[in-house]
Amino acid sequence: MNKLDSNYQTLLRDVLDMGTLKDDRTGTGTTSIFGRQIRHDMSDGFPLLTTKKMAIKTMMTELKWFLKGDTNIKYLVDNGCNIWNGDAFKNYINKIREFGMEETSEEFINRIKTDDEFAKKWGDLGPIYGKQWRGWFGYDKKVNPVYVDQIKNLIEQLKTNPDSRRLMVNAWNVGELDNMTLPPCHYGFQVYTRVLGLDERIDYMNKGKISKSSDYFHVHLDSMGIPKRSLSLMWSQRSVDTFLGLPFNIASYGMLLSLLSEEVGMIPGELIGNLGDVHLYSNHIEQAKTQLGREPKPHLPKLKIISSDILNGEFDYEILHYHSHPPIKAPISN
DSSP states (O other): OOOHHHHHHHHHHHHHHHOEEEOOTTSSOEEEEEEEEEEEEGGGOOOOOSSSOOOHHHHHHHHHHHHHTOOBHHHHHHTTOOTTHHHHHHHHHHHHGGGTOOOOHHHHHHHHHHOHHHHHHHSBOOSOHHHHHHHEEEEOTTSOEEEEOHHHHHHHHHHHOTTOSOOEEEOOOGGGGGGSSSOOSEEEEEEEEEEOOHHHHHHHHHTTOSSOOOOOOHHHHHHTTOOOEEEEEEEEEEEEETTTHHHHHHHHHHHHHHHHHHHHTOEEEEEEEEEEEEEEEGGGHHHHHHHHTSOOOSSOOEEEEEEEEGGGTEEEEEEESOOOOOOOOOOOOO
């Protein structure tokens, strides 16, 4: 069942019908609304929109980059992911213009690919997502510097204290915002677990089977390694590029939820996005209308995790049965 596309289309309509015209940092201009939420039950399928074809590899590469704690675009560029190129180039060109120099974005990216020293200096975006997820800077009680691996800590807490209300990861490090090329748009997430009922565990065991069984107790399911808990994830986002960015955010956090569930032996539950400034850029309006005119496919794809090493930012996967409308191109505003 695919409710995701319909919910997303409702959000697009809200922006178009009720949005306020606003200026923005990029100079493009937006139509904006404030305060929305999008929800998805992971049992309905992997959250990839079907009303336009999604660039799956690009999204997965960015998530690996976050999980590695990397903040340099070289890894992204080397793996065919170009969504951060504009931010890095804008930062670079602003600096060299002080010396009366100019360079094209193509020349810049080629130097990132071929010159390691140049990439080390100009490809880094500052302490953005990956740095905060895997190495948040702080001080201990003796005022010694420490680096906190929030993802590692989250996994440990899920395994040892799954009912905690402190299962959170935060990227909004106030003391380092000025050093970031772009402060985080999706600035934090929280996870929540609950114990599964017997019927839910039996349904999970029977999923995909032709011959289904129901005469089981918890002890039987424990012996077969059937998960005992469901894991849900809710992320918070201050700035929402509704046409280009949000579909990526939904799928990326859906993948992160799936990876965390795999790591701690739980079943992916609900994915929730709390959305602040929800906007369409002025040069995305016609594209949004095109997408609104498309009928969602009846089913979402399925995710198969082949292997996962989440703490090293590595995973292999397959997206099965993904049927979608063609892609809709739109420019990125940096």
